[in-house]
Amino acid sequence: MKPVWIIAKNTYREIIRDRIIYALFVFAIIMVGAALALGQLSFSEQARISANFGMAAIHISAIIIAIFVGSSLVSKEIDKKTILSILTRPLSRLQFLLGKSLGLILIILTVIVGLSFIQAFVFWGLKVPITPAFFVSIYGILLESLVLLGIALMFSTFSSSFLVVSFTIGIFLIGHWVENLNFLAKKSSSELFSIFAKLSVYGFPNLEKFNWRDVVLYNDDLRLDEIVMSTLYGLGWWILFLFLTMMFFRKKDFA
Amino acid sequence: MNLVEVHNLTKSFKRHFWSETKKVIDELSFDIPSGVITGFLGANGAGKTTTMKCVLGLIFPDSGDITYFGKKSLTTEIKKKIGFLPEQPYFYSYLTGVEFLKFYGEISTKLTRRDLLLRIDYLLKKVDLYHAKDKALRQYSKGMLQKIGFAQALIHEPELLILDEPLSGLDPDGRHYLNELIKETAKEGRSVFFSSHLLHDTEKLCENLVILKDGRLFYQGPTRNILDNLNAKYRISFLRGHQQETIFVNNQDEIQSHLKDLLSQDCIIEEVEQDRITLEEYFVKNVLEKKNEAGLDHS
Structure with a gap:
């Protein structure tokens, strides 16, 4: 596992030095600032608006990194030909992919933890209690990012960055509409639409399974079995995408 | 003794899904002997880089096989015995010279942190880059990148060094310096296999030659033989x-x-x-x- 960790450390360092993270922090701070400003309009709703904007900022930041950085994670190594000297080293292609993924997961974790601290500080300032639901919703964002990273990584082994981003955003949108599509399929009289919707339900990850942000907003109850099942669901998709990535990557020629 | 033996290697490429297949290497067989500098020559498009990449496991041949140190597959243990410098110095530009060598050293060796840092210092001095060790690689000139690339290929003390066009794009001073480094490396007992377009340098450096023509072996043997x-x-x-x-x-x-x-x-x-x-x-x-x-x- 040593090579995986070394590749992960280097990937982490590369992204940090790319300064994309700083731009995201600035974006998130603007979102939190906007939330506080809007919250002034209504004292009773200030906490809800702040929570709404804050969680959205964390969610968007993590998704942006997973999709945009994930899409270039391997393709950049191929385009810049740095992969030539790396893959001739004593490590397998799977270790390389795992290392790259782990590095980006650590970046997403850094951003999520950093922004969560800012959000927790805002809650503390607004005297909103920080409940376990807050941490669970952050965990949900991490799981969703993991799945999207898996998708971006898979596409990046055989497609250009632009197409990878397009495909992954497409799956991100479908993933959040899967439940609606399923509902509409049941109500629809069109057989074609019904087939398409059913294919979407089984063929795409349902990203709403990781959406626990409303729990923070409305103080709903969260069931442990739901969290466990969603975790297994997310890891299952991630492993599937990693397996497919490896299938494409295993015999890829680096001409 | 041969370190690498290539048997009947064939590789074809397709530019696009719909385009015709082009055979780049055709039933190619040759050996990389131990203890000598072997030059790998051929016109542009003769298949030198493709062959090297097949040997290094970066490209999978359509048919044929390659034996490494008597073994049939390129395992991580075998990779520890091989150092590689790619054709162009494509490296992580955000790393400093020391960070770059440390990264490759950590992946390739089991040296302790202290021993690895000593090895890095030794190599930086050897390639005359000690003064630039804390500079980011993006600030390095072409010649400096070639030298640091040479150092990364040597970081794990490989038995065989494979260099793809190590002298191209360098000024005469840089070429001379790298020539000397290659000679020194061979004197240390390592085998070197390198491709080049610079035939004058190749003639001076190589005791052995492998020449490709249209993806096929044209000549293999001592340099002197073909000239004599x-x-x-x-x-x-x-x-x-x-x-x-x-x-x-x-x-x-x-x-x-x-x-x-x-x-x-x-x-x-x-x-x-x-x-x-x-x-x-x-x-x-x-x-x-x-x-x-x-x-x-x-x-």
Whole structure:
């Protein structure tokens, strides 16, 4: 596992030095600032608006990194030909992919933890209690990012960055509409639409399974079995995408 | 003993899904012997880089097999015995010289942190980059990148060093420096296999050659053999009175008889030298000219 960790450390360092993270922090701070400003309009709703904007900022930041950085994670190594000297080293292609993924997961974790601290500080300032639901919703964002990273990584082994981003955003949108599509399929009289919707339900990850942000907003109850099942669901998709990535990557020629 | 043995290697490429398949390497067989510098020559598009990438596991051949240190597959243990410098110095530009070597060293060796740092210091001094060790690679010149690339290829003390066009794009000073590094590396007991377009340097450096032509083996063997075989002529320079004269003879027997005659005529023998052609002349005549005759452009 040593090579995986070394590749992960280097990937982490590369992204940090790319300064994309700083731009995201600035974006998130603007979102939190906007939330506080809007919250002034209504004292009773200030906490809800702040929570709404804050969680959205964390969610968007993590998704942006997973999709945009994930899409270039391997393709950049191929385009810049740095992969030539790396893959001739004593490590397998799977270790390389795992290392790259782990590095980006650590970046997403850094951003999520950093922004969560800012959000927790805002809650503390607004005297909103920080409940376990807050941490669970952050965990949900991490799981969703993991799945999207898996998708971006898979596409990046055989497609250009632009197409990878397009495909992954497409799956991100479908993933959040899967439940609606399923509902509409049941109500629809069109057989074609019904087939398409059913294919979407089984063929795409349902990203709403990781959406626990409303729990923070409305103080709903969260069931442990739901969290466990969603975790297994997310890891299952991630492993599937990693397996497919490896299938494409295993015999890829680096001409 | 051969470190690498390539048997009947064939590789074809398709530019697009719908385009025709082009055979780049065709039933290629050659060996990389131990303990010598082997030059890998061929015109542009002859398949040198593709062959090297097949040997390094970066490209999968359609057929044929490669034996490494007597083993049939390129395992991580085998990879520890091989160092590689790619054609262009493509490295992580955000890393400093030390960080770069540390990264490659950590992946490739089991050295302790202290020993690895000592090895890095040693290599940086060896390639004359110690002064730039804390500079980011994006600030390095082409020559400096080639040198740091050479250092990364040596970081894990490999038995075999594979260098793809290590001398291209360097100024004469940089070429000379890298030539010396390659020679030193060979003196340390490592085997070197390198491709180059610079035939003058290759001729000086390599005891052994592998020459490709249209993806097939054209020649494998000692450098001297191909040059000597073509050079039957010897040149005798001498002074007859104050007049300098030269005669050409074809073999050792003729040299002996001419020398006797000249000495009996009170001539002063200045020099007897084999009138060799250079590797470049050989290459142009035998590898390039025949392709050009066939109307192929290899500019």
